Amino acid sequence: MRNQSVLMCAARMRSVIVMLALLLFVGLFTDACHLPKGGRAGPIDTWNVTQFFCSGDPVIVSWNLNPGFDRRNCNRRCASPTDCFVGTRCIDGVCSNRTPPPGSVLPDGQCAPDTELTITSSAGGTLVNHNHDASGAQSAMPGDSVTFTANGGYREPLGFYAEERKTATMVTPDTGPVVIHFPFACPPAWSPHDIEQDGPSVSEHVAIARVINTSGVTIDLSGANHVGPPVRLRPGEGTTAFNGKLTGVWSAAIPPEFRIGLPTPRCGPTAIENPYPGLSVELQLTCSARN
Numbered sequence: 001m002r003n004q005s006v007l008m009c010a011a012r013m014r015s016v017i018v019m020l021a022l023l024l025f026v027g028l029f030t031d032a033c034h035l036p037k038g039g040r041a042g043p044i045d046t047w048n049v050t051q052f053f054c055s056g057d058p059v060i061v062s063w064n065l066n067p068g069f070d071r072r073n074c075n076r077r078c079a080s081p082t083d084c085f086v087g088t089r090c091i092d093g094v095c096s097n098r099t100p101p102p103g104s105v106l107p108d109g110q111c112a113p114d115t116e117l118t119i120t121s122s123a124g125g126t127l128v129n130h131n132h133d134a135s136g137a138q139s140a141m142p143g144d145s146v147t148f149t150a151n152g153g154y155r156e157p158l159g160f161y162a163e164e165r166k167t168a169t170m171v172t173p174d175t176g177p178v179v180i181h182f183p184f185a186c187p188p189a190w191s192p193h194d195i196e197q198d199g200p201s202v203s204e205h206v207a208i209a210r211v212i213n214t215s216g217v218t219i220d221l222s223g224a225n226h227v228g229p230p231v232r233l234r235p236g237e238g239t240t241a242f243n244g245k246l247t248g249v250w251s252a253a254i255p256p257e258f259r260i261g262l263p264t265p266r267c268g269p270t271a272i273e274n275p276y277p278g279l280s281v282e283l284q285l286t287c288s289a290r291n
Contacts, residue, residue, distance in 0.1 A: 048062050051201045119148055148166050180283060
C-alpha cells in the first residue's frame with residue numbers, strides 16, 4: 001500500500017514539473033517574439049480607402065504600418081543573422097535594428113519587422129509597391145466605382161500575409177443609401193456615431209441629400225449639420241435638416257415619453273438585461289455643386 005502511495009505521489013510530481021516547464025517555455029517564447037494585435041499584424045486593418053466620392057474628386061488610399069512596429073520586436077533571440085528580420089542584425093544573441101532600413105519612418109525607439117505592401121486597382125495599375133515605407137498615401141482619379149486590393153504583411157519569422165479588398169463608390173443618382181447604427185450599450189445609452197472615426201469616409205463634394213429614420217420607433221436625432229434641438233422623426237420619416245457635408249458626431253435616442261411601458265435596462269457584468277432596441281438612420285448621398 002505504501003509503495004502504491006509513493007508511486008502516485010511521484011506521478012503527481014512529474015505532472016507538476018511538466019506543467020511548469022510548459023509555462024516557462026511559453027513565457028520565453030512570448031518574450032522572444034512579440035506579435036502586435038494579438039498575433040496578427042499587417043496591412044489588413046492599417047490601410048484605408050475613400051469609401052464614397054464624386055466624379056472629379058480624388059480617391060485617397062492611405063496606409064500606416066506603424067502599429068506593427070514595437071520595441072519588443074527588437075528583442076527576438078537569435079543564433080545567426082538568418083534568425084532576424086531583414087534590416088536587423090544578430091548582436092550578442094539578440095536581433096537589433098541599430099541601423100534602420102533606408103527610407104524607414106519609425107516611431108522613436110522602435111524597430112521595424114520586414115514588411116511589404118502592394119495595393120492595386122481594378123481600374124488597372126499599381127498604386128503602392130514598397131518594402132520599407134511605414135506610412136503614406138496615394139491619390140487616384142477613377143472615372144467610376146473602383147476596387148483596391150492590398151496584399152502584404154510581415155515576412156518571416158513573423159510570417160503573416162493577407163489580402164483584402166476595399167471599394168470606392170462613385171456617388172450617382174443610383175447609389176444606395178448609407179446606414180448609420182446607434183447600438184444600445186452600457187452605461188445605459190445609445191452609442192454615438194463619429195463619422196471621422198467610424199466612417200464612412202467621403203471625398204470633398206459628397207453631401208447629404210436626405211436622412212430617413214429606419215429604426216422602427218420614433219427617435220430624436222442630432223447631427224453635425226443641424227443647429228438647435230434634436231429633430232424628432234417617426235418611423236420611416238425623412239428630413240432635410242441635416243443636409244450638407246457628411247461629418248461630425250451623430251446621436252439618436254428614443255424620446256422618454258416613448259419608453260413608457262418598456263422594461264428598464266440593467267447593465268450586468270457581461271450583458272444588458274432588458275436593453276432598448278438599437279437605432280439606425282439612412283443617409284441618401286448626393287454631390288454638391290463645385291465653386
